Amino acid sequence: MSATKAYAAQSPTTPLSPFNFERREPGPHDVQIEILYCGVCHSDIHQVRDEWGGSIYPMVPGHEIVGRITSAGAHVKKFKVGDLAGVGCFVDSCKTCTNCRSGLEQYCDEGMVGTYNGRERITNHPTYGGYSTQIVVDEQYTLKIAPNLPLEGVAPLLCAGITTYSPLRYVGVGKGHRVGVLGLGGLGHMAVKFAASFGAEVTMLSSSPSKEADAKKLGAHHFALTSDKATMKGLQNHFDFILNTVSAQHEYGPYLDLLRTNGTMIVVGVPPSPSKVPAFNLIMKRRSIIGSLIGGIKETQEMLDYCAEHDIVSDVEVIPVQQINEAYERMIKGDVRYRFVIDIASLK
Numbered sequence: 626m627s628a629t630k631a632y633a634a635q636s637p638t639t640p641l642s643p644f645n646f647e648r649r650e651p652g653p654h655d656v657q658i659e660i661l662y663c664g665v666c667h668s669d670i671h672q673v674r675d676e677w678g679g680s681i682y683p684m685v686p687g688h689e690i691v692g693r694i695t696s697a698g699a700h701v702k703k704f705k706v707g708d709l710a711g712v713g714c715f716v717d718s719c720k721t722c723t724n725c726r727s728g729l730e731q732y733c734d735e736g737m738v739g740t741y742n743g744r745e746r747i748t749n750h751p752t753y754g755g756y757s758t759q760i761v762v763d764e765q766y767t768l769k770i771a772p773n774l775p776l777e778g779v780a781p782l783l784c785a786g787i788t789t790y791s792p793l794r795y796v797g798v799g800k801g802h803r804v805g806v807l808g809l810g811g812l813g814h815m816a817v818k819f820a821a822s823f824g825a826e827v828t829m830l831s832s833s834p835s836k837e838a839d840a841k842k843l844g845a846h847h848f849a850l851t852s853d854k855a856t857m858k859g860l861q862n863h864f865d866f867i868l869n870t871v872s873a874q875h876e877y878g879p880y881l882d883l884l885r886t887n888g889t890m891i892v893v894g895v896p897p898s899p900s901k902v903p904a905f906n907l908i909m910k911r912r913s914i915i916g917s918l919i920g921g922i923k924e925t926q927e928m929l930d931y932c933a934e935h936d937i938v939s940d941v942e943v944i945p946v947q948q949i950n951e952a953y954e955r956m957i958k959g960d961v962r963y964r965f966v967i968d969i970a971s972l973k
Contacts, residue, residue: 631757633683637675640950657696663755664689664781665965687755688714688740689783709770713783728923771933778938781964789816790928792891792917800824805867809836812870814963817843881906945971
């Protein structure tokens with residue numbers, strides 16, 4: 626067992642605070658990773674505050690993890706001590722269902738094991754995440770990190786990056802497509818970068834006029850203010866795809882109207898209560914809505930390799946872990962451009 630420093634939530638209503646625990650010793654197929662940076666995802670807040678139900682306390686959040694291998698089990702083949710490595714949203718799955726065997730471990734029929742707020746399949750012990758100094762993970766669920774990109778900018782790729790990359794690849798976004806990105810936050814800013822990199826014509830759809838300059842700096846070709854009725858009317862039947870990243874409550878109908886015949890809205894944001902879906906908005910133009918959840922290990926590695934080749938990282942604000950509670954409140958207010966990342970050296 627290895628002594629590990631962390632920050633944890635002890636209940637849904639208490640601030641995160643220092644927490645010490647023991648990591649298991651690496652098994653023959655495990656790697657031990659010294660965590661260098663961990664991104665802060667909005668889902669961390671939801672789970673810390675038990676807004677989705679089923680939260681396990683004490684909870685050490687964090688599933689956007691980058692670090693360096695400090696130990697490798699006897700049967701580890703992909704990694705050696707000293708390698709950079711990453712861990713995303715899950716650390717295990719059943720490995721045998723159709724989805725797991727197809728590289729879609731995120732949709733494991735038995736349920737993937739979350740990097741935190743989950744339970745280990747064999748021991749049933751709770752999993753603790755990346756707001757900590759180290760982690761032990763099966764190499765099958767560990768990702769290679771290229772050394773040519775800033776690690777703090779790579780960390781959010783493990784969730785915000787793959788959450789947007791995967792659906793854009795799934796629907797085949799490329800040259801000749803018109804893509805609307807709804808919402809410019811942690812997910813939206815990555816969606817703009819990827820869609821533009823894939824060759825699409827990208828429009829940022831936002832209710833905040835102040836975000837126009839940033840959207841275009843990130844790669845958007847156009848900016849549309851969603852509160853402007855004339856603008857929204859002019860964009861009807863315009864887009865092939867809309868990637869909806871908004872987690873605040875909103876109606877889907879006005880945005881479905883912006884899709885062409887056979888257009889698709891991809892939902893990756895999770896509003897607090899169900900959104901209305903007007904049937905006629907779908908039927909009249911054979912439009913569709915699909916959802917998407919992160920990506921499997923193979924696709925996540927593909928995404929990381931693509932980012933390394935095309936010099937794509939997240940725009941981040943690096944903070945010490947001691948500022949995490951303040952960072953949560955700022956995230957709720959939208960006061961971050963565009964992802965907080967914890968410098969884990971501050972834990973030591």
